Amino acid sequence: MTAPLLELDDLRVDFRQSGHVVRAVDGLSYQADKARTLALIGESGSGKTVSARAIMALLPDTARVTGSIRYEGTELVGLSERRMRALRGNQIAMVFQDPARSLNPTLRIGAQITEAIHIHRQVSKAEAHDRAVELMELVRLPAARERFRQYPHQLSGGMRQRVMIAIALAGDPRLLIADEATTALDVTTQAQIMELLRDLQERLGMALIMISHDLGLAASYADEVLVMYAGRAVERAATQTLFGHVRMPYTRALLGAIPRLENAPHTTLAAVPGQPPDLATQPPGCPFAPRCPEVTDKCRETAPPLAEQEPGHLWACWHPCGLEDSAAEEVAV
Amino acid sequence: MAAPTEGLVPGVLEPAVVAPPPGEEGRLGRLRVLGGIWLPALLVAAIFFLCFVWPIIGPVPSPTGGSILNSNDPSFTPGHLFGTDATGNDEWSRLLYGGRASLEVALAVTAVGLIVGGTLGAFAGYVGGWRDGVIMRALDVLIAFPALVLAVAIAERLGPGELHAIWALSFFSVPAFGRLARAATLRVREQNFIAAARLSGTGHVRTLLRHVVPNILPELITFALLGMGIIIVLEGALSFLGLGIPPPAPSWGNMIAQGEGILSAQPKFVLLPSAALFITVVSFNLLGESMRARWTAR
Amino acid sequence: MSSTASAPLSASPRRASTGALTRVVRSPLLRFVGRRLLVAIPVLWGVTFLTFVVINHLPGNAAQQLLGVNATPQEVHQLAVKLGVDKPLLSQYGTWLSHLVQGDLGHSLASGQSVTSILGTDLPITFELIAYAFLISLGLAIPIALVAARRPNGIFDRTSMVFSMAGLSIANYILALILVYFFAVKLNWLPALGWVPPNKGLATNIKYLTLPAISVALSLMCFYTRQLRADLVQQLRTEDYVTTARAKGVGEWRVIRHHALRNSAFGLITAVALNLGTLLGVTVIIEQIFGLPGIGHELLSAINSRDLPVVEGAVFVFALIVVLANLLADLLYAALDPRVKYGSTN
Numbered sequence A: 001m002t003a004p005l006l007e008l009d010d011l012r013v014d015f016r017q018s019g020h021v022v023r024a025v026d027g028l029s030y031q032a033d034k035a036r037t038l039a040l041i042g043e044s045g046s047g048k049t050v051s052a053r054a055i056m057a058l059l060p061d062t063a064r065v066t067g068s069i070r071y072e073g074t075e076l077v078g079l080s081e082r083r084m085r086a087l088r089g090n091q092i093a094m095v096f097q098d099p100a101r102s103l104n105p106t107l108r109i110g111a112q113i114t115e116a117i118h119i120h121r122q123v124s125k126a127e128a129h130d131r132a133v134e135l136m137e138l139v140r141l142p143a144a145r146e147r148f149r150q151y152p153h154q155l156s157g158g159m160r161q162r163v164m165i166a167i168a169l170a171g172d173p174r175l176l177i178a179d180e181a182t183t184a185l186d187v188t189t190q191a192q193i194m195e196l197l198r199d200l201q202e203r204l205g206m207a208l209i210m211i212s213h214d215l216g217l218a219a220s221y222a223d224e225v226l227v228m229y230a231g232r233a234v235e236r237a238a239t240q241t242l243f244g245h246v247r248m249p250y251t252r253a254l255l256g257a258i259p260r261l262e263n264a265p266h267t268t269l270a271a272v273p274g275q276p277p278d279l280a281t282q283p284p285g286c287p288f289a290p291r292c293p294e295v296t297d298k299c300r301e302t303a304p305p306l307a308e309q310e311p312g313h314l315w316a317c318w319h320p321c322g323l324e325d326s327a328a329e330e331v332a333v
Numbered sequence B: 001m002a003a004p005t006e007g008l009v010p011g012v013l014e015p016a017v018v019a020p021p022p023g024e025e026g027r028l029g030r031l032r033v034l035g036g037i038w039l040p041a042l043l044v045a046a047i048f049f050l051c052f053v054w055p056i057i058g059p060v061p062s063p064t065g066g067s068i069l070n071s072n073d074p075s076f077t078p079g080h081l082f083g084t085d086a087t088g089n090d091e092w093s094r095l096l097y098g099g100r101a102s103l104e105v106a107l108a109v110t111a112v113g114l115i116v117g118g119t120l121g122a123f124a125g126y127v128g129g130w131r132d133g134v135i136m137r138a139l140d141v142l143i144a145f146p147a148l149v150l151a152v153a154i155a156e157r158l159g160p161g162e163l164h165a166i167w168a169l170s171f172f173s174v175p176a177f178g179r180l181a182r183a184a185t186l187r188v189r190e191q192n193f194i195a196a197a198r199l200s201g202t203g204h205v206r207t208l209l210r211h212v213v214p215n216i217l218p219e220l221i222t223f224a225l226l227g228m229g230i231i232i233v234l235e236g237a238l239s240f241l242g243l244g245i246p247p248p249a250p251s252w253g254n255m256i257a258q259g260e261g262i263l264s265a266q267p268k269f270v271l272l273p274s275a276a277l278f279i280t281v282v283s284f285n286l287l288g289e290s291m292r293a294r295w296t297a298r
Numbered sequence C: 001m002s003s004t005a006s007a008p009l010s011a012s013p014r015r016a017s018t019g020a021l022t023r024v025v026r027s028p029l030l031r032f033v034g035r036r037l038l039v040a041i042p043v044l045w046g047v048t049f050l051t052f053v054v055i056n057h058l059p060g061n062a063a064q065q066l067l068g069v070n071a072t073p074q075e076v077h078q079l080a081v082k083l084g085v086d087k088p089l090l091s092q093y094g095t096w097l098s099h100l101v102q103g104d105l106g107h108s109l110a111s112g113q114s115v116t117s118i119l120g121t122d123l124p125i126t127f128e129l130i131a132y133a134f135l136i137s138l139g140l141a142i143p144i145a146l147v148a149a150r151r152p153n154g155i156f157d158r159t160s161m162v163f164s165m166a167g168l169s170i171a172n173y174i175l176a177l178i179l180v181y182f183f184a185v186k187l188n189w190l191p192a193l194g195w196v197p198p199n200k201g202l203a204t205n206i207k208y209l210t211l212p213a214i215s216v217a218l219s220l221m222c223f224y225t226r227q228l229r230a231d232l233v234q235q236l237r238t239e240d241y242v243t244t245a246r247a248k249g250v251g252e253w254r255v256i257r258h259h260a261l262r263n264s265a266f267g268l269i270t271a272v273a274l275n276l277g278t279l280l281g282v283t284v285i286i287e288q289i290f291g292l293p294g295i296g297h298e299l300l301s302a303i304n305s306r307d308l309p310v311v312e313g314a315v316f317v318f319a320l321i322v323v324l325a326n327l328l329a330d331l332l333y334a335a336l337d338p339r340v341k342y343g344s345t346n
Helices: A048-055 A081-087 A109-120 A125-138 A157-169 A187-204 A215-221 A239-244 A249-256 A297-301 A326-330 B026-057 B091-127 B129-144 B147-158 B162-189 B192-199 B204-240 B252-260 B268-296 C013-017 C020-025 C028-056 C062-067 C073-083 C089-101 C115-150 C155-168 C172-186 C202-238 C240-248 C252-290 C295-304 C308-336
Strands: A006-017 A020-032 A037-041 A063-071 A092-095 A175-179 A207-212 A224-229 A232-238 A307-310 A313-315
Touching: A006 A048, A020 A048, A020 A063, A020 A232, A037 A048, A037 A215, A048 A063, A048 A175, A048 A207, A092 A157, A109 A125, A109 A157, A109 C240, A125 A157, A157 A187, A157 C240, A175 A187, A187 A207, A187 A215, A207 A215, A215 A224, A215 A239, A215 A249, A224 A239, A224 A249, A232 A239, A232 A249, B026 B091, B026 B268, B091 B129, B091 B162, B091 B204, B091 B252, B091 B268, B129 B162, B129 C028, B129 C308, B147 B162, B147 B204, B147 C028, B147 C295, B162 B204, B192 B204, B204 B252, B204 B268, B204 C172, B252 B268, B252 C172, B268 C155, B268 C172, C028 C089, C028 C308, C089 C308, C115 C155, C115 C202, C115 C252, C115 C295, C115 C308, C155 C202, C172 C202, C172 C252, C202 C252, C240 C252, C252 C295, C252 C308, C295 C308
Parallel strands: A037 A207, A037 A224, A092 A175, A175 A207
Antiparallel strands: A006 A020, A006 A063, A224 A232, A232 A313, A307 A313
16 A cells, blocks of 8 residues: 555644634644545635645744644654745645735736746756746646736636646646635636646646535545544545545535525525634534534533544544434434 | 825825734733833823923923023033023923923824814815815825925014914925825725715714714824824924024924034033934834724734 | 736737827826826916915015115115016916926026026935935835844844834934034044035045935935835735745745835835925925035025025925826836736736
């Protein structure tokens, strides 16, 4: 069995804010493999973005990272800034959410791409230029040569996102993290970008971590799905398995909240009731307890561990869905 | 897209904000933030006390009418903390009374600017249209007009004096406040709660008074505090040029002018009022900046 | 402001026939400049008219000043007629205005010299002073701000913020006196007074301008340092493109110098251009202290001698510079910000 490219082990990220501590990521563990796509799904505040930024050490100074992040065996937590910079853009690359603001408005597109090239390789200006155009064509940016000299505001959202992907690919990364990369785009463009990412992954053999709140997207493009809530992983399985037998009530609620065409018109949208958790004050017990339809006293007292309950399917719940066995009914109140 | 200078305030230096970063506080940080407001506020209060209250209740001799027999006493002569000047006036007293004069001018000019300029600017920003254009052009004229010409003119025509210095400097502060108020009003006007107020039937005047003014006031007050420092310096400049408060009545500016001639011989006559000016301006600047940090980091 | 997908890059038939000249004439930039200049005209008119009114309300007139207190009323009147200052206000103003549009600023009532030539001699001196001051202030402010922004709230940052606050609070005339006291009187390194034109020795010329320039430059430098530092720190802290750059592996220095500085430059440029207008007022008192024969000095003495044409000429130039400085700020903004330059009409 090949060693995983990236391995997170009990990652915790705390933020020091005006006296109290906010735990944004609370014991996250997963693996990412070459040529596979892992989807990190969760609401805002679930810790998915923070965990991704922790991998690349792009968090503000107020953050405290503990636990382990191993990339090809190298421990990233606590790695010197100089060595981290050698990895950023080079081996591990990231694509962000808002292409309108993620590109420097005062620099030309081409310059921003060639900068990524020059950082990690010793090439001449002409070579960098050609490679940049090559990358732009790789991400299917029309009229690449002309676009080279244009500014970000002259491109549409979808095109800008392609540029971001080109920048990310400039260093031939082995791991690409797409942080809500398509959230700000319209549905059609979204599909195009996801197709592009999948295609690139197949061609280049990268590991891809896609972060999103969109389960539908995960269903279509991911090999493995990890659902996060309040900084923890609450369910994880291969895509087929997860969507075949959803166990976590939270995941089920997320699925149920997606509007469906087959529903009758005027069907009430099943929103997840309650408020997202306040990460500063975490009560003991399951973090989803205040909003869970299946909640019992046990849930409020003890947090369920994330455990492999079925082969290839991990979840953290005392009362998983769809399991009509005696163990679940026993603790009904 | 509005050009960057429309709505900015030409002619007035606006020190930039230095706010403590979010989340980086802890004990020392909190101390710094608190020190940010209370220390300068205390300083300002102390300065006002010294200049306005202390001469009345304390043992401070008159700043004028000194006897030539006492002239040029050195510092720490009994009864004269900082000695006396060339005509026998107590230097400490001159500092305090001079400060009072300078502060009076600064307060008056700021008040006029705030009230007249603030109202004009808020009105212009709120109503827009041709009225806005007219008011702004008028203010532009005042800004482009060399304050110096006006100051000289007023001084020549009416004689130099405290009131006239106030007149002259107000020509400068009204447009400054006006432009700021207008810019702030424009920003506030776009907010949704204004639309909500109007939609629920609130009249224009009420909207202005109840919704616009409270929201532009913090900015105006911060500007006023920072402006105090600038106006005190300007008043000093006017008095220095002989156009402000005329001797023998002291003002920090004319004290410096008088001391210029004997700078090498007796530097204290320049250094003392300079230091007083400096401390006062720093206090106002610090206060203004920490208020601004407070308001924007809300 | 919505993002704009640019037009298809293949030349459309209409495009091919549009010449460069038409593009320039129709360019929004030119219209912008034109509009601003048009708006400036009433302002300039207002300023000059107001000056006229104010000066003419001063006690005494030019004739009186020239002849002194011992002149008889008849002599004064005679000279007044000769100089044209006995005519009613509006008529004098009208004459002046009509000459102005022909480019004639009149002649000094005191010396007879043409105002244009007086201004021509004085303005360069003031400009040199201002340029020198800008050089010093920006030359120091930019590096300091860059280093401060590298480690916000570090020792260098805090120290420079404290010093810049102090520097901002010093009145420039006080600074001038203190500088003279130390550098001219005590140490004798630099001259206290006077002016030497560049053609008599550039080094000497600069020596004489140094103390005055520093007096002007200190508060400017402090202001620019604070402004740039705050802007840079804000860019570094909140802007997404900074995160992208860091994610590329760009080192922090390059992020500041190459990425953030470009975006912060706008605020700085605006501030500099605006200050250009206010500096003219500042130079009056500095020129007085240092005995520099610049335009501020000229204005002051012209007011005292009621030399109306000179006053009007100088005031007009002052106001013109203020207007142009504002315009320049906007133009630079438009020229440097690609979002404005290559907007929806390219």
